[in-house]
Amino acid sequence: MSAMRNTLAIAITIFTTIADSSANAEIIQAGRTISERLKTFDRNTVWKPVEQITLNFPTFHPQGMVKIGDVFYITSVEITKPTIKYDQPRDGYDRDTGEGKGHLFKVDAKGNLLEDLALGEGSIYHPGGIDFDGTSIFVPVAEYRPNSAAIIYKVDPKTMKPQEVFRYKDHLGGVIHDTENKTLNAVSWGSRRFYAFTFDNAGKVTNADVERTKLAKLNPSHYIDYQDCKYLGASEMLCGGLTAYQTKKDGPKFSLGGLEIINLASNQPVYQVPVQLWTEAGLPMTQNPFWIEPADKGLKAYFMPEDDKSTIYIYEAQGK
Structure with missing residues (x-):
């Protein structure tokens, strides 16, 4: 029986590894398609609204979003005590820490909350x-101030x-997992600095102790x-903001x-396109999280710009 259980465990591990590799390959393939198509977009590209999903729960201040199948995973910060800026910097900080709670929401296609992970x-x-790299969602959680501290998690x-990484x-x-080069890439407060953790x-991360x-x-x-x-494969990531x-x-x-599409090897933007879309209240669609995927000959984008009472706005567009 013991040998049979061991054989079964090995078989399950192999099957899971193959499935994860296949999912990652699909993500990279989709990323290359996104990169190719987005590079034909410009400021005159027409974004056509196709659908809206109203989220049926308090969303606080959304930050990141991935879509896996028909399910959305959305990070958000719930601020219970806002940060207060100092008159003069203290110990290298321009403000105090404030207080709050970090959330990872799991949401169905109708906007219903399925789970809320603290x-x-x-x-x-x-x-x-x-x-999402095909296996795990990588989530950064940091202090709500620049030059501070962060914990990187991966979530099944x-x-x-x-699991803390x-x-x-x-x-x-803004973290992404470059599975081809075995790095986790991130941006700092205001995206003024790029990081590549190996x-x-x-x-295991080998350079987390490098200042x-x-x-x-x-x-x-x-x-x-x-x-x-979002990771696009071939040392590229796509960022919205x-x-x-x-x-x-x-x-x-x-x-x-x-x-913007950024080359992770050179840390240089290789393609930039404005998104001239706003909510009725005047919020730019790229204010908070986004997700993008191939659709027919173009791209389908999901934007979630509003706090507290949020809507996912879905658009499709084609380049030249």
Whole structure:
């Protein structure tokens, strides 16, 4: 019986490994299609609204989103005590930690909450942008202030069980798992710094003890700050975000959203396209999480810009 159980366990492990590899290959294939098609988009591309999903629960401040089948996984920060900025920096920080709770929501295609996983500890309660590698959802949770600290988790989407991967002394967000180069890539507060953390064959991070002044690479792109990122394969990631601009001196501000493809080897943007879509209240669609996938000859995008009472806005677009 023992030999039979061992054989069965080995068979299950092999089957699971093959299934995970197949899922990862599909993700990379989809990513290459997204990269190819998005590079034909420009500021005149027409985004056609196709559907809206109203979320039927308080969403707080959403940050990252992935879609696996018909199920959405969404990170959000629930702020119970806002951060307060200091008159002068204290111990290298511009504000206090505030208080809050980190969430990973599992949501069905009709906007119903299926599960709510709490993530973080103490002052580390701010989840960021997330991605799925075919096996796990990688979730960064950080303090709600720059130059702080973060915990990176990976979560099994089936069981919703989290596992801590590593900790780092900076605010990390927008993580993706580059399975081809065995790195976990992340951006800092405001996406001003890029990070590449290396996995060994056992899945352990080998350079989590390297301080940011030595490990981080500066982001040369400044027209948007990234909110959420997705792996595209072939050393590319796609990030969405926004920045507020003024129309004139002392004039009103408006927020411009956009999408950028970044080369992970050079840490350079290789394609940038504005997304000129706003909610009726004036929020840019790329303000919070997004998800994107191939659709027919074009792309289908899912945007979730609103806090608290959120809607997922679904658009389709084709390039030239």
